[in-house]
Amino acid sequence: MTMETHEIKHSTQSVCEQPSTYTLGPLQAGPYCCIPHPVIQVKALSLFYGGKCALDTVTLDIYRGCITALIGPSGCGKTSFLSALNRLTDLVPSCRVDGTVHVEGENIFGAHCNLQQLRKRIGMVFQKPTPFPLSIQRNIALPLREHGVTRQADIQAITEQVLRDVGLWDEVCDRLDAPALSLSGGQQQRLCIARALALNPQILLMDEPCSALDPIASGVVEELINRLSGRYTIVIVTHNLAQARRIANYAAFFWVKERERIGHLVEFGRCQHIFETPSDPLTAAYVSGATG
């Protein structure tokens, strides 16, 4: 699918006009959500580093099967917000989080939350591809083993499936023992997405997954993200407004005030609304390129 067809899809089809039946093969999207069903519910989330507030009182729902883009200028707290959704913020000793995040009704900051299960359910893909310095197949096998999948036949089947899902199988099937770091940047990023998919997550968090790639590799990863929607709930940070507009169903616009340097959510809604008829003048100025 080309960039043009992404555009056409959004401009000529409403989300409810997607086919109601589909065959879930590799790289085929599931149905878009006609009735938004919140899978993550964020309430009054504030985030502090060493006592300094970086993000102030964010409340928003993330809808199942949809792509939600987090947009806004540098330093407004997009990555911090994303990291709170699977508690990667725990890894920053100075970071404190107030408020609640419920994933399918479970408070992830609650005492009974199983962190390993949470991160299995909510995968993460980073800006810079982060393959392990191991072979291609061991990049997939290692997290599987850590999560209790030990039968070699299962590991092989999952490896092939997820590499097919990210469109990498035909490119690497004859060199699965080659170092992952010998792949191109775009291939490494697709391998990292495959590694996340191997654990069968419900939700994928992506922090500027295309920004370190050349335009062609970036287009391939963008197309992949688009095709994964429906099957997975995707939250993506992007500075590329055209990309957000092409692939996202919903957008959350964050802003940071000059003087206080505290990020906050200005507006959240359907992508078309945010980009074409935003409610807040700040959103209008940002998406038109007049500010930010």
Ligand SMILES: Nc1ncnc2c1ncn2[C@@H]1O[C@H](COP(=O)(O)OP(=O)(O)OP(=O)(O)O)[C@@H](O)[C@H]1O
């Ligand atoms: N580990 C950290 N320790 C201290 N301050 C941090 C840390 N991580 C982020 N911050 C601060 O929190 C604020 C929000 O940062 P964050 O990276 O979440 O913003 P962002 O919108 O993702 O920015 P960018 O688009 O540049 O990646 C910034 O002022 C940043 O300096």
